[in-house]
Amino acid sequence: MFTIYYSDVTGVPSNCSYPHKKLVTDEDSLKEAISHDYVCAEYKNSYRNGDNFIGSDCLPVDCDNDHSDNPEDWITPAIIREAFPDVSFAIHYSRSNNKEKNGKSARPKFHVLFPIDYETDASKYKDVKLRVNSIFPYFDTNALDAARFFFGTKEAEVEIYPGSINLTEYLNSDEFENMEMNKMPESLVIKEGSRNSTLSHFAGRVIKKYGDTEKAYEVFMEKAALCDPPLEDEELVSIWNSAKKFYKKLSNQEGYVDxxxxxxxxxxxxxxxxxxxxxxxxxxxxxxxxxxxxxxxxxxxxxxxxxxxxxxxxxxxxxxxxxxxxxxxxxxxxxxxxxxxxxxxxxxxxxxxxxxxxxxxxxxxxxxxxxxxxxxxxxxxxxxxxxxxxxxxxxxxxxxxxxxxxxxxxx
Structure with missing residues (x-):
């Protein structure tokens, strides 16, 4: 699947040394690789630094579910599976998974590890992260650099989601070019069981395009009208409020364009x-x-x-x-x-x-x-x-x- 480089310590953010290389092929090898703090790229002299980037065949992203306090809006690995069909990836539940943190209620927190074609250009590697985040805006924007490390967990909880292609192949595919920014099902009727997740993703996309405006809300409600059976008004309000919180966070980022x-x-x-x-x-x-x-x-x-x-x-x-x-x-x-x-x-x-x-x-x-x-x-x-x-x-x-x-x- 992909390669991980791990350290000799766990829970030490000041550490920059990751000398141990581990090829991940299944859950057991993944658990071994993430039992210590780890990175998903190789660095010169095993020293984690953006300038030392050698290459990587794994693209990691973070999902903390801090965009909403409503459990109905939270992202799960199953939603990742739906958003990236046929793409292989692994899940590592973080040490804060389902724990209260910073005054926020317990919620799913996990890392998504995507296999990619081996990349040696740090800027291009970061660009792929940004591209993935632009089409699925619920990944942590603070985890998009090329020298990101992740805390290991001794009793690691992991999941493997096999697929027929890696992330690079998916991003370069005709399917992705035709469906970019619209990863959820496209049928005119949104069936029960996918209504909340479909509308949550759509709300994030539409508010990025139009901002927190009446136009954005109108487009969102047009999409909501396709739900069968209809969602309750309270749920629609909750989804839209979550999108507004996401937009507020997005608009405060450096380089944001109205x-x-x-x-x-x-x-x-x-x-x-x-x-x-x-x-x-x-x-x-x-x-x-x-x-x-x-x-x-x-x-x-x-x-x-x-x-x-x-x-x-x-x-x-x-x-x-x-x-x-x-x-x-x-x-x-x-x-x-x-x-x-x-x-x-x-x-x-x-x-x-x-x-x-x-x-x-x-x-x-x-x-x-x-x-x-x-x-x-x-x-x-x-x-x-x-x-x-x-x-x-x-x-x-x-x-x-x-x-x-x-x-x-x-x-």
Whole structure:
């Protein structure tokens, strides 16, 4: 699975020496590796320090469940399994698991250890952690550096979740590209048993995109309306309040960019990069031009009357991708101009993006992150122009723009 390096001590945060190497293949070898304080990367002279990073085949993240005091909102390994389908990972329950701490009630606390392709670049290693945290925002943001250590536990409680791929393969897969930021089930109806976890994850994503705004709440409630049976109002309030606490914590982080500032140039970007996400934009942007009926298929308003035309519906789906591509390219041009002015582009040109990340000042790093995001948006827009995605958008949009038979007959 992966390699862990452990020390000769337990519970000593000042220790920096991790001389013992252990290949983890099952629960027994994992328990042995984490019986002392440990790291998931190899360092020069076995001395833990970011500058000494040699490489790693394991990406660790922390889940402390400090985003909410409501047990219904807490993340469990089963939810991790659902969020990262088919990905192998291991769980190490921390020494604070299900114990009261800092005035907070007992709750699940654990480390998630993902196997990855061996990585020798510390900046790239950290970037993968940041990427994982951006799509699943319930991992501890204080545990995202490349020199993180974890306290060992003598009587370790662990779990192995086998999968067919490692985290690197998943992040590079077509499935991830199509579903980034939307790891929970995408069916229009949210079934009992997954309602709370699905809405909790969605609330975290939507509040990151729109901020603590009425717009974010409206989108959240639209998603909540898909629950069958409906969640109680008290549960919805609790989930949304937890998302607001998460957003408050997020907005206080260094380099945070207000959603209003970021979103103003990207009005056509979907909330999630998926067929349903694209269909949602399509349905809202063309609600006065596009309708669907099982008896007629797609109806398109030509300026004078509604006509049955699947090809014209296809043209509308194509038009949306053209507008999205133009929007992304305008954004890239604007951010490139900003980087030319603040010196970030010179750094990128001289050392490349991997090394440049470590040389940027706060402003340069923030703008470069925006540049990477809009570049990903452009890549998404181009991909949506493939024929299969043009029709996939229409398929998912059909229930969103469906017109009732009585209205169709009256018209």
């Amino acid at each position: 959603p209003e500032q970021y979103n103003q140039d990207f009005l056509l970007e979907p909330l999630d990069y998926s067929d349903v996400g694209q269909a949602t934009v399509l349905a809202k942007e063309y609600e006065n031009q596009l309708r669907y009926s099982p008896s007629t298929d797609f109806l398109v308003y030509n300026g004078s009357y509604w006509e049955e035309s699947k090809s014209k519906a296809q043209a509308i789906s194509q038009e949306l991708t053209t507008r999205q591509l133009e929007e992304a390219e305008i954004g890239i041009k604007k951010l490139t101009d900003v980087m030319l002015k603040n010196g970030a582009w010179d750094i990128l040109s001289s050392v490349g993006p991997k090394k440049a990340v470590g040389l940027f000042n706060e402003e340069q790093a923030r703008v470069f992150k925006d540049y990477e995001d809009v570049t990903a948006y452009r890549k998404y827009a181009i991909k949506r122009r493939d024929s299969k995605y043009i029709f996939a958008s229409l398929k998912e949009a059909s229930p969103m723009v469906e017109i009732k038979q009585d209205r169709l007959d009256s018209d």
